[in-house]
Amino acid sequence: MIQNISTRRTFLKGSAAATATLSGGLMIGFAIPAGAQQTPKPTPYVLKPNAFIHIDADGKVAFQIPQEEMGQGVYTSLSQLLADELDVAFDQVTPLPAPPDDMIYGSPQRHRQSTGGSTSIRNFYTALRQVGASGRAMMVEAAARQWGVKPETLRTENGMVIDDAHGGRKLSYGALAPAAAKLDAPQNPTLKTDAQLKYIGKPMHRLDSPSKVNGSAQYGIDVRMDGLKVATLAASPVVGGKVDHVDDSKLKAMPGVQLVVLDDIVAVVATNFWAAKKGLDVVKITWDGGPNGHLDSKTLMAELRATAAKKGVTAAESGDADKALGKPGGPTRLDATYQVPFLAHAPMEPQNFTVHVKKDGTCEMWGGSQVQTTAWRAAATVLNIPPEKVTFHNFMLGGGFGRRLDVDMVVKATRIAQKVDGPVKVIWTREEDMQQDMYRPAYRNVMAATLTKDGMIDGWMHRIAGASVSARMSGKPPKDGLDKGSVDAATDNYYNAPNFRVEYIQAEPRAVNVGFWRGVAPNNTIFAIESLMDELAKKAGRDPVAFRLAHLDKTPRLKNALQIAARNAKWGEKMGPRIGKGVCAQWAFGTYIATICEAEVDTNGEVHVRKVHSVIDAGRIVNPDTLMAQVQGGITFGLTAALWGNITVEKGRVQQANFNNYRLMRINEAPDIQVEIVKSTEAPGGIGEPGCTAGPPSLVNAIAAATGVRLRELPIDRALLAGKSSV
Amino acid sequence: MVTLQINGQSQTIDATPDTPLLWALRDFLGLTGTKFGCGIAQCGACTVHMDGKAVRSCLLTIGSVGNRAITTIEAVGNTPNGAKVQKAWLDIEVVQCGYCQSGQIMSATALLNKTPHPQDADIDAAMAGNLCRCGTYTRIRQAIKNAAKA
Structure with missing residues (x-):
């Protein structure tokens, strides 16, 4: 059981029992100081078992897990990779969060610590197996030297090196670790x-x-220490706005609170959260919204529509799409636009960070982040000190979903901490979390397709208009106007259209900061593709599943998953009135997933999701149970967005504030979700996001089957569904 | 100063009576297993037991609790139903990020305290106040049924 899931430094400082665990014979230890190297430039991946594996004298094993645990199960799955190759008993393993260090804990592919895009297993599957195998080889070598035998005559089992040729004598990894840690790590160990x-x-x-x-379990919000103060804040409700005036006359009557006023932030610091919250509630703040202070959703969406009507830059092209598409209104041509709104992440743990700006010019910070090194550097940048002077204690996340790929919560907490004597935990209220998010961009898809006389896709054009998250994060416009992150999955042409073009056009909403959100671009592109596929099937007079299968000969793994899903969901069975089944087949994040959703629409237009069947081919799998959990959770996340998710803006201010007006699915609304995994020895695919992107299209297609109404915008509009039935 | 009965012990808290129980537990007593999620009793992350019944501690002031027994996630495993629910949660791996799960377990235990063999409608009614952003609902439902059979 994990008693302490904080960073190494806290762990070492922790309880006597915890310290004792690590005090025995160290060895394959954490020899690398946090942040020793920080320049992310691609170099060959060097196996450094010492940086990942700690074994103490009585055989307890701790792994530094490079990726962030946010519910997806990487503490366990990445430990499986290490423990299997190292050959230690799994119940002896404790996972710990790795300190910030891109060169050691960044992915071998990018040398950057970042947990997003469903990449943990894809990036680390081989690398961590190699680290574990290298560590095992060091143990065997250490034993061979001690016994004076050849290493190839030895074997290992559950943390022991065994010499069968000499009566099965044994040495434990714990006993061998001090000597093993001094050996060179083999760089090409046998897996x-x-x-x-x-x-x-x-x-x-x-x-x-x-x-x-x-x-x-300890999350960032649970940090406690002597002398800790707690703050809560109000940041400008308008992007780019400033504090105009602060009236703190009522606050002055409250003992033991401190007011912090920055350019764009007002915070109250107290000895506990409730005192800080009560204090902030009585401070009257007048904001100067600046140029964005008059913007509203109507204007922003009209701007998006206008931009989407223009030609974009080409993201992918094959054949001659213009020729195949002909002119609008052609007999086999279908034109459609699909649109999705801004969305908040709404993780259950509100944003928070604890920062101690010390008088000696150093800084210590505590909290959870999906980008450990970026968070660490962000605090250093605010303080204008080298990152080496910042110590970052990383924690598990009470939900990430992309929200904690941004570091605005670190920057705000550090700016407040500069004004506070001692450590301060800055906790956002739910309202602040909801209204100061980095929102999933609204997108508009302009699409056209034509069919051959045999009812097969001939021409396909997909233009995606929306904000570039990368541009917002980097401050630089996309190269040649193409934000590749916005067209993900759309450019893959997995239905093999012979004449195919995808375009992108950047459409920046002035009053809304955009961020990565679970499912990323395929949230939008798959929704558009799978909606259009259903509409094309109808135009061709074909069954939606059969129409897709006919186009999947060159994507056989998806074809196979779809065939199984159709069987599992009893596709084609007779349904009652106002009940329908909808399908989504997708290839994204390196994973094939086919999903069939069954929904009922009542006479008021209210939608009830009855059941979901998903079949997933994610290649090699590390933990099938966590994979199923991710698909179940992802589908729920996606369905939630389709049913209710909508962030709107008035006078530059986000209107939704809490769970009463930004609805999340509840247990009484949650369908049974059955997941089947296709066995495969292909390379691992991602699993955190595919379920999420499969939810909305399978639902709108089910609604179309139940009611005959095609919804081309999310969230679903119940007014369009009231009284409608396809039967 | 307010004195409360928490997890079988009398605790005196140096906070004003209008302080929500949630923040008294977290910031004054260090019982951080009870979570802050919304502050308006919409999400259930702050659920604790008062005399064995599920209550949202984010809106319950310490001045209103009196002598009633408060139980938190840190001690619910000492009760037979709490232990059964925790085991059921582990057996089928309900948790993902885990942040809401203290509240889920407190609500599920209170349900079993009142209804030893809940039907789906009982589970819906008792658990609808507990949000899970990771989407663990399918497994929560199954785990409650398993705990009831244990």
Whole structure:
């Protein structure tokens, strides 16, 4: 059981029991100081087991997990990769968050610590197996030297090196670790064969679950220490706005609180959250919204529509799409536009960070981030000190979903902490979290397609208009006007249209900061593609599943998943009135997933999701149980957005503030979600996002089947559905 | 100063009576297993037991609790139903990020305290106040049924 899931430094400083665990014979230890290297430039991946594996004298194993645990199960799945190759008992393993260091803990592909885009297993599957295998080889070598035998005569089992040729004598990893840690790490260790794997591919129990069912798990918001103050804040409700005037006359009557007024932020600091909140509630703040202070959703969406009507830059092209499409109004041509709104992340743990700006010019910070090194550098930049002077204690996340790929919560907390004597925990209220988000961009898709006389796709054009998250984050416009992140999945042409073009046109909403959101661009592109596929099937007079299958000969893994999903969901069975089934087949994040949603629409237009069947081919799998959980959770996340998600703006201010007006799905609204995994030895695919992107299109297609009404905008508009039935 | 009965112990808290129980637990007593999610009793992350019944601690002031027994996630495992629910949660791996799960477990235990063999409608009614952004609902429903059978 994980008693302490904080950083190494806190761990070492922790309870006597915890310290004792690490005080025995260290060895394959954490020899690299946090932040020793920081320049992210691609170099060959160097295996450094010492940076990942710690084994103490009695055989307890701690792994520094480079990716952030935010519910997706990487503490467990990445431990499976390491433990299997290292050959240690899984119940001896404790996962710990790695400190910020791009060169050591960044992915081998990008040398950057970032947990997003469903990449943890894809990027680390081989790398961490190699680290574990390299560590195992060091143990064997250390034993061979001690015994004076050849290493190839030895074997390992559950943390022991065994010498069968000499009566099965044994040395434990704990005893060998001090000597092993001094050896050079083999750079090309032999990996286990599939048949030798003990943990990889098995539904191992999560290592973080015990602490999460008894309240002992520590998130950033749970940080406590002597002298800690707590603050809550109000940032300008308008992007780019400033504080105009602050009336703190009522606050002055409250003892023990401190007012902090910055350019665009007002905060109250107290000894506890409630005192800070009460204090902020009585401060009267007048904001100067600036140029964005008059903008509203109507204007922003009209601007998006106008931009989407223009030609974009070409993101992918094959054949001659213009020729195949002909002119609008052609007999086999279908034109359609699909639109999705701004969305908030709304993780259950509101944004927070704890920062201590110290008098000696250093800084210590505590909190959870999907981008450890970026967060660490962000605090240093605010303070104008080198990052090496900042110590970052990273924590598990109470939900990420892309929200914590941004570091605005670090910047705000550090700016407030500059005005505070001692450590301060800056906690956002739910309202602040909802109204100061980095929102999923609204997108508009302008699409056209034509059919051959045999009812097959001939021409296909897909133009995506929306904000570039990368441009907002980097401050630089997309190269040649093309934001590749916005067209993901749309450019893959997995239905193999012979004449194919995808365009992108940047449409920046002036009053809304945009961010990455679970499912990223395919949230939009798959919704558009799979909606258009259903409309094309109808135009061709074909069944939606059969129409897709006919186009998937060159994408056989998706074809196979769709065939299984149709069987599992009893596709084609007779349904009652106002009940329909809808399909989504997608290839994104390196994973194939086919989903069939069954929904009922009542006479008021209210939609009830009855059941979902998903079949996923994600290649090699590390933990099938977490994979199923991710698909179940992802579908729920996506359905929630389709049913209710909509962030709107008035006078530059986000209108939704809490769960009463930004609805999340509740248990009484949640469908049963059945997931089947296709066995595969292909390279691993991503699993965090595919379920999310499959939810909305499968739902709108089910609604179309139930009512005959095609919804081309999200969230679903119940007024269009009231009284409608296809039967 | 307000004195409360928390997890079987008498605790005196140096906070004003209008302080919500949530913040008294977290900031004054260090019982951080009870979570802040919304502050308006919409999400259930702050659920604790008062005399065995589920209550939202973010709106319950400490001045209004009196002598009634408060139980939090840190101690619910000492009750038979709490232990059964925690085990059921672990057996089928309900949790993902885990942030809402303290509240989910407190609500589920209170449900079993009142209704030892809940039907789906009972589960809907008792658990609809607890949001989970990770989408663990399918497993929560199953785990409650398993705990009831244990």
